[in-house]
Amino acid sequence: MLSFIAKRIAAGLVVLCAISFITYFLLYFSSASIARNILGELASQEQVVELEAQLGLDQPLLVRFITWAGDAATGNFGVSWFTTEPVVTAITSRLPITLALVIVSIIFIAALTTALGMAAAVRRGWIDRMVQGAAVIGDAIPSFVMAIVLVTVFAIQLKFFPATSSISPDSPGSAWVASLALPVIAIVINGVAGGAQQIRSAVIKQLERDYVRTLRSRGVSETDILFKHVLRSAAPAGLTVISLQFIGMLGGVTIIEQIFALPGMGSLAVQATTMADIPLVMGVVIYSVIIVIIVNLLVDIINGWLNPKVRVS
Incomplete structure (x- = not known):
């Protein structure tokens, strides 16, 4: 298992380095007018050239990347070129909001998809038809459309929830619940349908296996078969x-955060990209990639524990 984890970590580090260089390379072509944007149109050419030298924009791409990578390896991502706020501070003040939104949503999605998927696979009938129909509807209606409907009805018209949010990591729990309730509902409605369909297919596939018939012939109860054997065998597909969905949500909540005015990573990424704030963009990218690598590693570890064949492959 340790060698399995070490290989996954090594692969994650390679991906992190590759994405870092590719992102920095692409941003290199957008840095021509950054000094002018910071100083304004009234700044002289001499002032622009001086600021470019201070920011290192006059250096070759490889030199700039090596300098940035060396600092980033020590946890120093620099400061925003436009606000002078440390990149780490800007990210850590917004990351908890995005993670809370995504993690709470994924917990509800995991619970509901497992329950609905297993019910559809075992009971069939109207539950099965409902899950398959909901999967089609869920794929057809984006989460941001559902978010607009929810904020219009429950926030603007009924005023059950705030239409906008200004929560921060030190806000009280009641403010977090009120601010995240509608965004979580919008994400869950969109994510449950497709996930339940996948769980349904995985459970049906396991129920058709020979080992299930063998367990039934030995008198093992249906409950034990479902929860001790079938669910464990179907879990890798569900975890995948x-x-x-977690990874997709991490990048897709940008629109949701904009609709509900949540001060999360989505709005920070939009702001940094619009201004071509390279240190801030790189910080957002690196933090996001690290989270994705950690999630994939945890899923691989759990899958390896559930199915030893995964560790061999």
Whole structure:
């Protein structure tokens, strides 16, 4: 198991380095007018050239990347070129909001998809038809459309929830619940349908296996078969779906955060990208990639524990 984890960590580090260089390379072509944007149109050419030298924009790409990578390896991502706020401070003040939104959503999605998927696979009938129909509807309606409907009805018209949010990591729990309730509902409604369909298919596939018939012939109860054997065997497929949804949500909550005015990573990424604030963009990218690597590692470890064949492969 240790060698299995070490290989996954090594692969994650390679991905992190590759994405870092590719992102920095792409941002290199957008840095021509950054000094002018910071100083304004009234700044002289001499002032622009001086600021470019201070920011290192006059250096070759490889030199700039090596300098940035060396600092980033020690945890120093620099400061925002436009606000002078340390990149780590800007990210850590917003990351908890995005993570809370995504983690709470994925917990509800995992619980509901497992329950609905297993019910559809075992009971069939109207539950099965409902899950399959909901999967089609869920794929057809984006989460941001559902978010707009929810904020219009429950926040603007009924005023059950705040239409906008200004929560921070030190806000009280009641403010977090009120601010995240509608965004979580919008994400869960969109994510449950497709996930339940995947769980349904995985459970049906396991129920058709020979070992299930053998367990039934030995008098093992249906409850034990479902929860001790079938669910464990179907779990890797479900975990893969959940992990993909988590990763997709991490990048897709940008629109949700904009709709509900949540001060999370999405709004920070939009702001940094619009201004071509390279240190801030790189910080957002690196933090996001690290989270994705950690999630994939945890899923691989759990899958390896559930199915030893995964560790061999």
